[in-house]
Amino acid sequence: MSVVVETMPPVPTRPWRNSKTTGMRNLAAIVLAVICGGAINQVTGLSGFLGLFLGAAFLFPVFVAVANAKRGANVVTDRIASAVIAVGFIAVTIPWLSIFITVFQKGSEAFHSSYLTDDMRITPSGDDLQYGGIAHAIIGTLLMVLVATVISVPFGIIAAVYIVEVKGRFAGLIRFLVQAMSGVPSIVAGLFVYSTVVILFGGFSAWAGAVALSILMLPTVARTSEEVLKLVSVDLRTSSAALGATQARTVFTVVIPTVASGLITAAVLGVARVVGETAPLILTSSYFVATSTNLNDPIASLPIYIFSNLGLGDQNATARAWGGALVLLGLVFFFFLLTRIFSSRIKRK
Amino acid sequence: MSISLQGTIGRGEFERALNFSVADGEVLAITGLNGSGKSTIIHTIAGLVPLRNGQLQSDNITWDAPDSKQWVAPEDRTCAVVFQDLRLFPHMNVISNVAYGLRAHGVSKDEARSRSTALLARVGLLSFETRLPNELSGGERQRVALARALVIEPRVLLLDEPLSAVDVTSRAALRELLPEVLGSFVGATILVTHDLGDVEALANHSLSLN
Amino acid sequence: MGLPFTVSCEHYGVQTTVPEKRSIDNNLTRVDKVFHNLVTLGAFFSMVVLAAIGGFLLYRGFEIFKDFGFSFITSSKWDIGNPEDTSTAILGIGAMLFGSVITAIIAVVISVPFAVATALLIEFYVPGWIKTILVSILDLVAALPSVVFGIWGYAVLLPLVEDWSVTIEHYLGWIPIFNVPSEIFGRSPLLAGLLLGLMIVPIITSVAREVYSQAPRELIDAASALGGTRWGALRAVVLPFGRSGLVGGTMLGLGRALGETVAVYLTLNLVFEINFKILASAGGNVASLIATKFGEATAYELKALMAAGLVLFLVTLLVNFGATMIVNKSRKIV
Numbered sequence: 060m061s062v063v064v065e066t067m068p069p070v071p072t073r074p075w076r077n078s079k080t081t082g083m084r085n086l087a088a089i090v091l092a093v094i095c096g097g098a099i100n101q102v103t104g105l106s107g108f109l110g111l112f113l114g115a116a117f118l119f120p121v122f123v124a125v126a127n128a129k130r131g132a133n134v135v136t137d138r139i140a141s142a143v144i145a146v147g148f149i150a151v152t153i154p155w156l157s158i159f160i161t162v163f164q165k166g167s168e169a170f171h172s173s174y175l176t177d178d179m180r181i182t183p184s185g186d187d188l189q190y191g192g193i194a195h196a197i198i199g200t201l202l203m204v205l206v207a208t209v210i211s212v213p214f215g216i217i218a219a220v221y222i223v224e225v226k227g228r229f230a231g232l233i234r235f236l237v238q239a240m241s242g243v244p245s246i247v248a249g250l251f252v253y254s255t256v257v258i259l260f261g262g263f264s265a266w267a268g269a270v271a272l273s274i275l276m277l278p279t280v281a282r283t284s285e286e287v288l289k290l291v292s293v294d295l296r297t298s299s300a301a302l303g304a305t306q307a308r309t310v311f312t313v314v315i316p317t318v319a320s321g322l323i324t325a326a327v328l329g330v331a332r333v334v335g336e337t338a339p340l341i342l343t344s345s346y347f348v349a350t351s352t353n354l355n356d357p358i359a360s361l362p363i364y365i366f367s368n369l370g371l372g373d374q375n376a377t378a379r380a381w382g383g384a385l386v387l388l389g390l391v392f393f394f395f396l397l398t399r400i401f402s403s404r405i406k407r408k
Numbered sequence: 409m410s411i412s413l414q415g416t417i418g419r420g421e422f423e424r425a426l427n428f429s430v431a432d433g434e435v436l437a438i439t440g441l442n443g444s445g446k447s448t449i450i451h452t453i454a455g456l457v458p459l460r461n462g463q464l465q466s467d468n469i470t471w472d473a474p475d476s477k478q479w480v481a482p483e484d485r486t487c488a489v490v491f492q493d494l495r496l497f498p499h500m501n502v503i504s505n506v507a508y509g510l511r512a513h514g515v516s517k518d519e520a521r522s523r524s525t526a527l528l529a530r531v532g533l534l535s536f537e538t539r540l541p542n543e544l545s546g547g548e549r550q551r552v553a554l555a556r557a558l559v560i561e562p563r564v565l566l567l568d569e570p571l572s573a574v575d576v577t578s579r580a581a582l583r584e585l586l587p588e589v590l591g592s593f594v595g596a597t598i599l600v601t602h603d604l605g606d607v608e609a610l611a612n613h614s615l616s617l618n
Numbered sequence: 619m620g621l622p623f624t625v626s627c628e629h630y631g632v633q634t635t636v637p638e639k640r641s642i643d644n645n646l647t648r649v650d651k652v653f654h655n656l657v658t659l660g661a662f663f664s665m666v667v668l669a670a671i672g673g674f675l676l677y678r679g680f681e682i683f684k685d686f687g688f689s690f691i692t693s694s695k696w697d698i699g700n701p702e703d704t705s706t707a708i709l710g711i712g713a714m715l716f717g718s719v720i721t722a723i724i725a726v727v728i729s730v731p732f733a734v735a736t737a738l739l740i741e742f743y744v745p746g747w748i749k750t751i752l753v754s755i756l757d758l759v760a761a762l763p764s765v766v767f768g769i770w771g772y773a774v775l776l777p778l779v780e781d782w783s784v785t786i787e788h789y790l791g792w793i794p795i796f797n798v799p800s801e802i803f804g805r806s807p808l809l810a811g812l813l814l815g816l817m818i819v820p821i822i823t824s825v826a827r828e829v830y831s832q833a834p835r836e837l838i839d840a841a842s843a844l845g846g847t848r849w850g851a852l853r854a855v856v857l858p859f860g861r862s863g864l865v866g867g868t869m870l871g872l873g874r875a876l877g878e879t880v881a882v883y884l885t886l887n888l889v890f891e892i893n894f895k896i897l898a899s900a901g902g903n904v905a906s907l908i909a910t911k912f913g914e915a916t917a918y919e920l921k922a923l924m925a926a927g928l929v930l931f932l933v934t935l936l937v938n939f940g941a942t943m944i945v946n947k948s949r950k951i952v
Binding site for chain 1: 638643647649650652653654658659660661662663664665667668670671674675678685693703717731734735737739743754758759761763764765766767769772773774775778816819831846847848849850853869872873874876877878879880884905908909912913926927931934935937938939941942946
Binding site: 415451454455456481482483487488489491493496497498499508509512513556557560615 | 753836837839841842844845846847850854855859860942
């Protein structure tokens with residue numbers, strides 16, 4: 060008789076449920092650590108919130124260890140490890156939070172009623188903050204990103220179709236190259252476009268900026284599309300093929316429509332990736348103070364607006380830079396939310 | 409009673425009410441068809457799957473009782489498992505695999521080493537200490553898993569199909585080894601098997617889930 | 619897709635014919651052949667772009683390699699001399715390459731422990747709904763533009779690091795790398811490295827999370843059934859299984875840190891000397907050199923910037939090739 064192996068659905072287990080007492084002990088340790096951290100803060104004069112955190116961060120694992128000391132060396136090690144992991148995570152989120160808070164605080168100073176609709180055509184950067192605006196930079200950024208999307212999305216999807224659908228001989232190589240391309244430094248992409256588009260077509264232009272962005276966007280689009288296409292069930296493909304459809308027809312009428320929202324996610328992810336790229340635009344689209352939609356001329360963009368205002372050293376210009384950072388952050392956040400909305404649609408399917 | 413379970417076990421869609429207990433020195437064989445929940449019993453006692461209701465006790469300590477929210481973590485339960493698929497750590501050699509449980513319980517390196525060596529001698533694997541699991545035969549791996557469970561001197565030994573992953577020749581040798589090991593084991597043993605021959609050869613009691 | 623047999627309808631019923639064995643290629647209809655060729659052509663776009671980047675930068679920067687040879691990479695001097703006479707120029711990116719490497723190493727050393735902690739926390743310590751939130755936050759931070767990191771690093775992190783640097787130098791100044799003879803702190807490799815570290819934590823975390831989540835669940839169970847605590851099981855099973863994946867993820871982060879421009883431009887003082895004193899306000903990296911010099915570069919200097927770009931391109935490509943290979947390999951093993 061052959062050996063029968065019992066098959067159970069692979070349900071993830073949770074061997075590490077915390078008991079109530081552990082939870083209480085941890086809470087007590089946190090509270091105690093914060094209090095003692097505060098006390099040290101007062102005595103030694105470490106600065107503010109960071110000093111408090113630093114004190115608490117070092118004391119928390121110690122207190123956790125003391126609280127569990129009765130339970131043997133291994134339990135103590137385990138609890139210290141948990142405490143260190145928690146502290147490590149919190150330590151890295153503090154600067155991230157600080158970025159969001161700082162940009163919001165300083166950025167809102169530059170805002171006035173027509174900030175989003177005015178440009179800097181007749182306003183020097185050092186002028187009072189109620190004059191001028193950021194409309195030209197928003198329009199320029201959106202325009203270049205749009206053109207970059209139009210260029211990179213077809214190529215990204217084609218690369219994904221080649222890897223997943225056609226399963227060509229070079230599928231592994233293409234995937235490898237796409238991954239390598241995602242590591243190209245953005246300034247190098249900028250230099251490349253400068254050395255080709257800018258030099259050949261005689262000057263900085265929105266076109267050049269868009270081409271540079273599309274190079275940086277392509278790998279994100281291709282890799283996400285690849286993941287998305289893999290979600291299409293084999294049944295769907297074979298049933299289309301069984302009805303006599305060519306593979307081309309299957310891809311265009313069955314596969315791509317099925318995962319359309321996933322491919323949109325891929326495109327939006329690519330947009331979110333490049334909307335804040337600064338370095339390549341310095342070398343390609345340069346900067347312009349007025350609102351422009353002419354793709355053959357230099358054009359303003361949010362990152363360069365921030366970058367150039369920051370370089371002036373003037374107080375009002377710096378405030379404008381922060382205002383630009385807030386708008387840019389808002390844009391990134393908007394595209395990020397879009398990806399969440401579209402990707403939640405894939406899951407529901 | 410060394411171990412007693414009274415309540416409903418379950419995993420996913422599957423659920424089953426049970427009531428049994430095993431005293432020290434006894435071997436309870438649990439038989440049943442596929443999907444009757446044999447492995448789930450082992451996993452529930454080990455603490456890898458929670459009980460649906462009722463309670464699980466060992467030596468008058470409640471390990472799992474969802475109604476009164478009592479729960480002892482798997483690492484704090486005085487039991488040891490030989491899994492059906494063995495689950496030896498593939499990146500650790502034989503002696504590290506066996507010593508793992510002792511080290512986890514805070515035994516010093518030297519003591520863990522000598523106790524593990526002694527147990528490996530008992531299961532006849534003395535010269536295999538530095539080999540990796542994938543360099544062993546099925547029967548040898550089974551012995552390592554057995555040694556790894558016994559070395560921590562559990563109160564409850566849980567064996568999930570200990571002879572299933574083994575070829576016919578090693579099975580005979582293990583059939584000889586197992587009664588000897590179980591006979592000298594002081595705690596309670598629960599043996600899951602689909603082979604009625606095993607039940608007769610090894611167990612005092614049996615429980616059929618059919 | 620060709621059907622295994624063909625069915626043809628004749629006047630009096632159905633006739634079935636079994637064709638001879640065909641090779642897979644012959645199975646394609648003409649439409650599909652065209653489709654395959656077009657898709658294959660499009661898929662090689664990425665290779666064309668990569669080759670074009672290398673090719674054009676080499677073409678534009680070739681003169682520099684010819685004039686300076688290997689000293690372009692080793693020399694630290696950047697002097698265009700008499701703009702009218704290119705033979706008076708001495709150009710080398712040694713200091714900038716060194717700066718790229720030292721800031722990236724600081725970034726990696728700082729970020730790896732935090733990335734590991736974050737990955738372990740997300741995969742093994744928090745319940746599902748918190749996990750979803752944390753993953754979203756990490757994705758968002760990964761999408762933050764480097765200019766936003768840069769402006770924050772300049773305004774918020776710079777004064778803090780300046781304070782810390784003074785303290786560190788006071789107590790540990792006898793160690794060469796913490797020594798600052800100039801007593802000028804601030805826009806130092808430490809600041810730039812710290813900022814880069816914050817930028818690459820999400821990258822390393824997401825790779826680490828992926829490989830940790832693939833650690834065999836049964837072995838984790840086995841470890842806890844034998845008495846291993848949570849940390850015991852993580853150390854025995856998860857960390858060893860994720861090791862090579864973590865190395866790959868770290869290299870991806872390294873590649874990103876090596877090529878960063880704006881964040882480094884804003885937080886590191888561009889000085890053409892090899893500076894290993896990480897608290898001192900001097901350094902630079904290849905990318906920020908290009909951004910700094912580009913605006914007012916002479917034609918000859920521009921060629922040097924192209925050459926510098928090529929060097930940066932090749933270095934990051936190499937690091938990324940390595941990283942990709944290690945990550946892919948670890949995916950296969952797990």
